[in-house]
Amino acid sequence: MPSFDPVQEAARNWAKHFGEDPVPSMAAVTSIMRVQQILLARLNDTLKPFDLTFPRYEALMLLFYSRKGALPLGKMGDRLQVHRTSVTNIIDGLERSGFVTREPHERDRRTTLAALTDKGRQTAAQATEILNQIHFGTEPLAKEELDAVTRTLHRLRADADGFD
Numbered sequence: 001m002p003s004f005d006p007v008q009e010a011a012r013n014w015a016k017h018f019g020e021d022p023v024p025s026m027a028a029v030t031s032i033m034r035v036q037q038i039l040l041a042r043l044n045d046t047l048k049p050f051d052l053t054f055p056r057y058e059a060l061m062l063l064f065y066s067r068k069g070a071l072p073l074g075k076m077g078d079r080l081q082v083h084r085t086s087v088t089n090i091i092d093g094l095e096r097s098g099f100v101t102r103e104p105h106e107r108d109r110r111t112t113l114a115a116l117t118d119k120g121r122q123t124a125a126q127a128t129e130i131l132n133q134i135h136f137g138t139e140p141l142a143k144e145e146l147d148a149v150t151r152t153l154h155r156l157r158a159d160a161d162g163f164d
Helices: 006-018 023-050 054-065 073-080 084-096 118-133 143-161
Strands: 070-072 100-104 112-116
Touching: 006 023, 023 054, 023 118, 054 070, 054 073, 054 084, 054 112, 054 118, 070 073, 073 084, 073 112, 084 100, 112 118
Parallel strands: none
Antiparallel strands: 070 112, 100 112
């Protein structure tokens, strides 16, 4: 573990070589990327006993909350904001674990559905209980800090994804 903050050190060097103006942007992006790595590692460690990764958990929860417990793979990719190849890999893993099955669409032969199994539904509920207990790995942040982060990042997401 470094005894200094690498982002602060990078900011100091950035200012020295490129001036002060770009430092806040560089420091914010670098911090967000590092926090993403930290959170993903924490969440994956927590989900490992359930034979899940965080991307698989997200897909499982998408099916868990769907009306019929099944969705077309293309729609899952849109909602998860990942490429179709990634959806295929995620569903492959969930299927190997017995959490989902692939089923043909009743009206469109070209479409394959991912359908939640009873084991998948039970695992989703158990994993969610644990993630809620650990606050999705966000400790030591308080509720107010989490709300502020969510509000701030909403602006970037809305700008990129075209929602309000």
